[in-house]
Amino acid sequence: MRSAKDFFRPLAVGAPEPLREIPARPSRAIHFFDPSNEKMAAKVPQLVGKVDVLLGNLEDAVKADRKEAARAGLVEIAKANEFGPTQLWTRVNSLDSPWVLDDLTTLVSEIGDKLDVIMVPKVEGADDIHYVDRLLAQLEAKAGLDRPLLVHAILETARGVANVEEICGASPRMQGLSLGPADLAADRRMKTTRVGGGHPGYLVREDPVRDSDGSDQQRSTYQQDLWHYTIARMVDACAMHGMYPYYGPFGDIADTLACEDQFRNAFLLGCVGAWSLHPSQIEIARKVFSPSVEDVAHARRVVAAMGDGTGAVMLDGKMEDDASLKQCLVMVRLAEELAAIDPELKAAYAEVPDGIDA
Numbered sequence: 001m002r003s004a005k006d007f008f009r010p011l012a013v014g015a016p017e018p019l020r021e022i023p024a025r026p027s028r029a030i031h032f033f034d035p036s037n038e039k040m041a042a043k044v045p046q047l048v049g050k051v052d053v054l055l056g057n058l059e060d061a062v063k064a065d066r067k068e069a070a071r072a073g074l075v076e077i078a079k080a081n082e083f084g085p086t087q088l089w090t091r092v093n094s095l096d097s098p099w100v101l102d103d104l105t106t107l108v109s110e111i112g113d114k115l116d117v118i119m120v121p122k123v124e125g126a127d128d129i130h131y132v133d134r135l136l137a138q139l140e141a142k143a144g145l146d147r148p149l150l151v152h153a154i155l156e157t158a159r160g161v162a163n164v165e166e167i168c169g170a171s172p173r174m175q176g177l178s179l180g181p182a183d184l185a186a187d188r189r190m191k192t193t194r195v196g197g198g199h200p201g202y203l204v205r206e207d208p209v210r211d212s213d214g215s216d217q218q219r220s221t222y223q224q225d226l227w228h229y230t231i232a233r234m235v236d237a238c239a240m241h242g243m244y245p246y247y248g249p250f251g252d253i254a255d256t257l258a259c260e261d262q263f264r265n266a267f268l269l270g271c272v273g274a275w276s277l278h279p280s281q282i283e284i285a286r287k288v289f290s291p292s293v294e295d296v297a298h299a300r301r302v303v304a305a306m307g308d309g310t311g312a313v314m315l316d317g318k319m320e321d322d323a324s325l326k327q328c329l330v331m332v333r334l335a336e337e338l339a340a341i342d343p344e345l346k347a348a349y350a351e352v353p354d355g356i357d358a
């Protein structure tokens with residue numbers, strides 16, 4: 001076991017110092033593209049500045065005989081473009097695959113200065129993160145990088161979910177977690193074949209109600225969220241470790257309404273973003289993971305009304321106090337972070353009073 005004092009020492013001579021805090025960079029949509037797919041790759045330059053994160057995917061959804069082309073394609077795209085406010089992430093192949101070692105060595109040495117976060121799939125425990133942590137330190141030292149790459153783990157096995165807290169605490173590099181509902185459903189032997197989203201069979205039904213003539217009334221049913229438990233665990237583990245939780249993929253590209261609902265549930269529970277698999281999902285994520293102008297306006301009013309931040313006040317018939325002020329500050333701070341990179345939101349949020357200075 002490493003001593004707490006060693007935790008922030010580089011794991012290789014010459015590697016950059018680990019960060020003490022993970023920067024809160026907006027990442028409402030993590031947009032997946034296959035760098036070996038010419039049509040998708042051609043769209044990357046147009047997406048710079050329009051999406052918070054571009055992710056060159058090397059794992060599932062890339063055919064086995066295209067793995068090397070995808071890796072080389074990502075290197076080419078990273079070298080040919082400047083990404084401005086958009087972050088560049090990659091999802092490497094799983095740690096037991098024949099490709100991951102070359103993924104990591106090639107990407108860190110060729111484009112380590114352009115990459116922000118490395119997403120690692122199918123993480124099962126702290127040992128997986130320790131392996132990646134040390135290897136990245138060695139590669140960063142060799143490449144002469146001056147800032148550490150961050151690591152994002154996909155929660156997509158039962159063992160990964162069971163070990164979620166130790167995964168989050170395994171390295172100062174840990175930036176976030178995403179839910180991987182497809183692999184997780186398979187690993188848990190859940191009986192859904194959908195990539196994320198709900199299922200009409202997973203429901204609760206209201207109690208029987210009998211009419212005066214003794215006949216049964218139609219009983220309403222309410223569909224439940226298959227992913228509530230896992231997302232809630234993920235959110236707690238991330239909050240406890242200063243990291244960011246994300247909903248993952250929503251595979252029914254045509255069902256934009258249900259996608260928006262799933263993303264919003266995640267947002268309300270504490271997630272900061274979701275994956276977009278198709279360009280049509282970028283706008284959904286951008287909308288859902290940005291607080292509404294009304295919510296920001298309300299939050300600012302509470303901040304203003306709370307003065308030094310202690311005590312209790314009545315606002316619009318509701319009690320506000322030290323705790324609800326903290327809830328409102330979450331909203332106000334997120335609005336500030338988003339306004340710093342999104343001119344449209346900056347203008348929209350500017351129209352409501354800023355209670356922080358009041």
Ligand SMILES: CC(=O)SCCNC(=O)CCNC(=O)[C@H](O)C(C)(C)COP(=O)(O)OP(=O)(O)OC[C@H]1O[C@@H](n2cnc3c(N)ncnc32)[C@H](O)[C@@H]1OP(=O)(O)O
Nearest residue numbers: 032033039040043057060061182195249253276277278279
């Ligand atoms: C469970 C998991 O692991 S999820 C994560 C892994 N999966 C992925 O990354 C999937 C990524 N997305 C895709 O592969 C594709 O979007 C698909 C297969 C879902 C749909 O692709 P298509 O049938 O080509 O969609 P569609 O015809 O609507 O595409 C419209 C245009 O957008 C492009 N496009 C589609 N998806 C993307 C994307 N993710 N990024 C950039 N461009 C895209 C298409 O190439 C097409 O371009 P064109 O107008 O020049 O012909």
Ligand SMILES: O=CC(=O)O
Nearest residue numbers: 156180181182183
């Ligand atoms: O990788 C994502 C998943 O749902 O599986």
Ligand SMILES: [Mg+2]
Nearest residue numbers: 060156180183
């Ligand atoms: Mg997966």
